[in-house]
Amino acid sequence: MDAIYNLKQVLLSNHDFTTSLVSNATDFSTSPLTYFAMHLVSSLLVVGAAFQAVLGLPDPLHEKRHSDIIKRSVDSYIQTETPIAQKNLLCNIGASGCRASGAASGVVVASPSKSSPDYWYTWTRDAALVTKLIVDEFTNDYNTTLQNTIQAYAAAQAKLQGVSNPSGSLSNGAGLGEPKFMVDLQQFTGAWGRPQRDGPPLRAIALIGYGKWLVSNGYADTAKSIIWPIVKNDLAYTAQYWNNTGFDLWEEVNSSSFFTIAASHRALVEGSAFAKSVGSSCSACDAIAPQILCFQQSFWSNSGYIISNFVNYRSGKDINSVLTSIHNFDPAAGCDVNTFQPCSDRALANHKVVVDSMRFWGVNSGRTAGKAAAVGRYAEDVYYNGNPWYLATLAAAEQLYDAVYVWKKQGSITVTSTSLAFFKDLVPSVSTGTYSSSSSTYTAIINAVTTYADGFVDIVAQYTPSDGSLAEQFDKDSGAPLSATHLTWSYASFLSAAARRAGIVPPSWGAASANSLPGSCSASTVAGSYATATATSFPANLTPASTTVTPPTQTGCAADHEVLVTFNEKVTTSYGQTVKVVGSIAALGNWAPASGVTLSAKQYSSSNPLWSTTIALPQGTSFKYKYVVVNSDGSVKWENDPDRSYAVGTDCASTATLDDTWR
Numbered sequence: 001m002d003a004i005y006n007l008k009q010v011l012l013s014n015h016d017f018t019t020s021l022v023s024n025a026t027d028f029s030t031s032p033l034t035y036f037a038m039h040l041v042s043s044l045l046v047v048g049a050a051f052q053a054v055l056g057l058p059d060p061l062h063e064k065r066h067s068d069i070i071k072r073s074v075d076s077y078i079q080t081e082t083p084i085a086q087k088n089l090l091c092n093i094g095a096s097g098c099r100a101s102g103a104a105s106g107v108v109v110a111s112p113s114k115s116s117p118d119y120w121y122t123w124t125r126d127a128a129l130v131t132k133l134i135v136d137e138f139t140n141d142y143n144t145t146l147q148n149t150i151q152a153y154a155a156a157q158a159k160l161q162g163v164s165n166p167s168g169s170l171s172n173g174a175g176l177g178e179p180k181f182m183v184d185l186q187q188f189t190g191a192w193g194r195p196q197r198d199g200p201p202l203r204a205i206a207l208i209g210y211g212k213w214l215v216s217n218g219y220a221d222t223a224k225s226i227i228w229p230i231v232k233n234d235l236a237y238t239a240q241y242w243n244n245t246g247f248d249l250w251e252e253v254n255s256s257s258f259f260t261i262a263a264s265h266r267a268l269v270e271g272s273a274f275a276k277s278v279g280s281s282c283s284a285c286d287a288i289a290p291q292i293l294c295f296q297q298s299f300w301s302n303s304g305y306i307i308s309n310f311v312n313y314r315s316g317k318d319i320n321s322v323l324t325s326i327h328n329f330d331p332a333a334g335c336d337v338n339t340f341q342p343c344s345d346r347a348l349a350n351h352k353v354v355v356d357s358m359r360f361w362g363v364n365s366g367r368t369a370g371k372a373a374a375v376g377r378y379a380e381d382v383y384y385n386g387n388p389w390y391l392a393t394l395a396a397a398e399q400l401y402d403a404v405y406v407w408k409k410q411g412s413i414t415v416t417s418t419s420l421a422f423f424k425d426l427v428p429s430v431s432t433g434t435y436s437s438s439s440s441t442y443t444a445i446i447n448a449v450t451t452y453a454d455g456f457v458d459i460v461a462q463y464t465p466s467d468g469s470l471a472e473q474f475d476k477d478s479g480a481p482l483s484a485t486h487l488t489w490s491y492a493s494f495l496s497a498a499a500r501r502a503g504i505v506p507p508s509w510g511a512a513s514a515n516s517l518p519g520s521c522s523a524s525t526v527a528g529s530y531a532t533a534t535a536t537s538f539p540a541n542l543t544p545a546s547t548t549v550t551p552p553t554q555t556g557c558a559a560d561h562e563v564l565v566t567f568n569e570k571v572t573t574s575y576g577q578t579v580k581v582v583g584s585i586a587a588l589g590n591w592a593p594a595s596g597v598t599l600s601a602k603q604y605s606s607s608n609p610l611w612s613t614t615i616a617l618p619q620g621t622s623f624k625y626k627y628v629v630v631n632s633d634g635s636v637k638w639e640n641d642p643d644r645s646y647a648v649g650t651d652c653a654s655t656a657t658l659d660d661t662w663r
Contacts, residue, residue: 067451074454077461078498084468089130089491093149094183099486103183106152110180111472111484119484121188123180124160124199125249126489127153128206129327133492135209136499136506142544150210155536156185157203158230162532163187167195171586172595173530176200176237177246193247198260200234201267202327205509207231208267208274212507215277218549219542224278229533232282235271236528236616238264239284242292243523249320250377253309258299262324262340265292269514277551280558283654284526284616287564289514293338294521300346304418305353308378317357318378319392321350326398326496330511334410335403338515343403345419351399352422362477363388363463370425372396372455374463374474384483387473390463391493393456398493400453401500404446411437413445426452457497470494526564527597527615529587557652562616564655565648569599569627571639571662572609576632579611583625584643587615593628593636622647627662639663 092112094103099112108127111119131153138146161170165187168174177195180188211227214220242264248257272285299321301307306324307316325340325347335343342348356369357379367373374388375396381387407413414434415423423430426448427441435442463479464470470490471481499505567581582589582596589595599611624643628636640663649656 067447067454070451070454070458073461074457077457077464078501081461081464081468081494082498085470085491085494088469088486089488089495090145090149092486092488100183104156104185106149106154106156107183107185108153108488109183110489111487113484113486117484119487120183121180122183125179125196125202128199128202130488130492132202132206132209132327133496135206135213137495139209139213139507140504147542151538154207154210154227154230157207158533158536159185161230161233165189170233170530170532172589173233173237173240173528176234177241179247179251193251193254195246196249196251197241197244197246198249198257198263200237201260201263204231204234204238204267204271205263208270209507211274212277214542215551216549217542217545220278220551222539222542224280225535226533226538228275228278228280229531229535231271231274232280233530233533235268235282235285236530238267239288239526239616240528241525242288243295243525248309249323253311253314255309255311257320258296258306258308259320259324261292261296261299262328265289265296265339266328266509266511268292269511270509273510275558281561283562283564284528288524288526290516290518291522291524293515294517295523296340297338297517298521304421305350306346314378314380315357317354319354319375319389319395320377322354322392322395322399326395326402328511329402329506330508331405331409331505332508333511333515334406335414336511336515338517339511341406341511342399343406345414345416347399348403348419348422351396352425355396358388361388363474363479370452372452372459374459374476375456376473376476384473385476387476387482389473390460390470390487390490393460394493394497397453397456398497398500400449401497402505404450404453405500405503405505407446408437413442453501457501460494523602524614527587527613529562529616529618557619561619561652563619563648563653564614565617565646566612566614566655566657567599568657568659569611569662570609570660571611571627571629573601573611573629578630580628580630581613581625582628583623585621585623587617588623588625593630596628617648619648619652620650627660
């Protein structure tokens with residue numbers, strides 16, 4: 001009876017698809033028609049396979065038929081959709097994009113949709129993720145159009161960093177947390193979920209990718225003069241504000257976000273290495289990155305999945321965590337669990353839980369555990385009544401393609417008690433253990449996971465309109481496209497997943513050497529120094545080097561070496577009071593208490609009334625300073641004269657400490 005019921009479901013679903021195909025046939029260009037015809041033939045083969053199942057066809061042969069059908073369908077879709085996605089993505093980037101008229105040069109527009117919903121803005125996060133995709137494509141295959149796009153983006157971001165906005169300004173870095181701007185690079189002043197702290201680290205990651213290409217091709221001076229000043233501001237923001245709550249990538253929850261924390265760790269790790277490659281340094285990166293990674297582990301639930309945001313009104317099962325895995329994928333890091341690599345046991349267990357949590361939608365009828373399903377943001381979503389998203393469904397596929405790449409590279413697969421449920425959905429006979437590439441179990445897992453991944457792409461294909469356009473969402477019952485049209489992030493997600501399926505992976509970001517946890521977690525931060533990035537004109541003819549270029553070797557400390565100066569002040573305070581350090585330099589607010597640096601009372605006790613903060617200051621910096629107590633009503637009490645004074649050393653030391661007492 002089960003086989004007959006399944007056959008009925010196949011016939012009904014393909015009747016709907018066939019009707020749609022016929023009714024829309026006149027709208028198809030040759031290439032999309034080829035794809036849809038392929039999908040129809042594949043669907044008929046599925047029906048045939050269902051009859052075979054009724055007649056008792058052996059399961060392995062049935063599974064082989066199914067995987068071959070899905071593969072052919074996805075092959076055809078990717079071949080058709082790739083040029084469409086590439087064109088539509090670039091259409092959404094100013095100033096010359098075909099759908100970006102009015103946007104400034106280098107501005108990545110979220111969507112050309114200007115009403116219901118209005119996405120005619122540039123989000124720092126979305127723009128960075130899209131640009132990272134462009135950088136990956138460019139570094140894999142040199143292309144002047146993509147290079148010009150990346151360079152225009154860098155120039156636009158240099159300007160945006162200096163735009164004061166409702167989140168703040170560049171003077172203390174707070175303005176870097178502003179989530180979105182007008183497409184003409186002006187501030188957006190409407191009500192919004194701000195700040196959002198994933199933008200600066202993601203922008204740093206995207207620009208570092210291009211900076212690394214410049215260095216490796218002999219243009220280290222250009223990387224240092226144009227890319228590094230922008231990246232340096234974002235790294236300073238990340239080291240200073242990582243432990244402050246902010247709105248998540250869906251702009252709904254003001255909390256600590258797994259996605260943001262992981263991006264922050266990666267940015268500081270990769271930023272430190274990039275700084276050295278251009279003859280600079282990032283002491284704050286080295287000091288803070290391990291602490292962020294330590295905190296990142298706290299998002300893991302004993303129930304076997306990532307709690308994506310620390311709030312008590314959601315389950316925490318969120319595609320946020322899958323996006324975290326793919327955007328922190330390092331092909332040289334194996335299946336490392338601490339950095340949540342795609343093939344780690346925790347990432348795979350989490351993949352199952354997140355996907356399974358959204359199987360209740362109508363479009364997922366009959367898609368039981370182990371079968372690909374349409375995936376949205378999270379099960380409790382109410383935006384547009386909650387639906388699958390193209391980028392979310394593609395992310396589910398991409399994580400699996402990443403995993404397969406690493407398993408093939410290392411020649412083995414390890415199944416642990418944590419990941420066992422994920423694997424058993426696909427290969428029921430599997431048990432815990434390590435399987436080498438010579439084993440039949442290894443082959444069975446590779447084939448099953450690849451087919452599973454293809455299934456997610458096939459769902460996206462099924463609900464892609466005939467013109468290849470990708471919106472933000474598709475209806476949870478009918479599959480019709482919903483919300484913003486031509487979502488730039490959707491196109492980037494498709495191209496990224498297609499690349500991973502083809503075995504094209506991004507360069508390593510150093511995860512394998514930055515995955516050790518400190519003995520204990522600390523919420524330490526480093527207040528940064530910020531400066532406007534003024535150099536934005538790239539030299540002409542930045543072409544690939546004909547021979548391998550060795551980056552310059554740094555001797556001694558960099559000319560712009562920063563020292564982590566800790567200010568310790570002992571002062572007795574009352575509840576509601578805070579202590580700040582202010583001084584004669586911009587990093588200390590130029591004597592303005594409102595712009596001074598707030599000290600932390602985490603070590604404060606009645607017997608040891610210690611307030612403390614750490615600030616990254618360039619070596620050789622001389623300044624005067626004082627401490628102030630800020631009362632709950634905003635009034636300020638200054639300590640007595642005279643001004644204190646200090647000069648940061650020039651001996652390449654990485655830290656310095658000032659122990660002061662209120663006077």
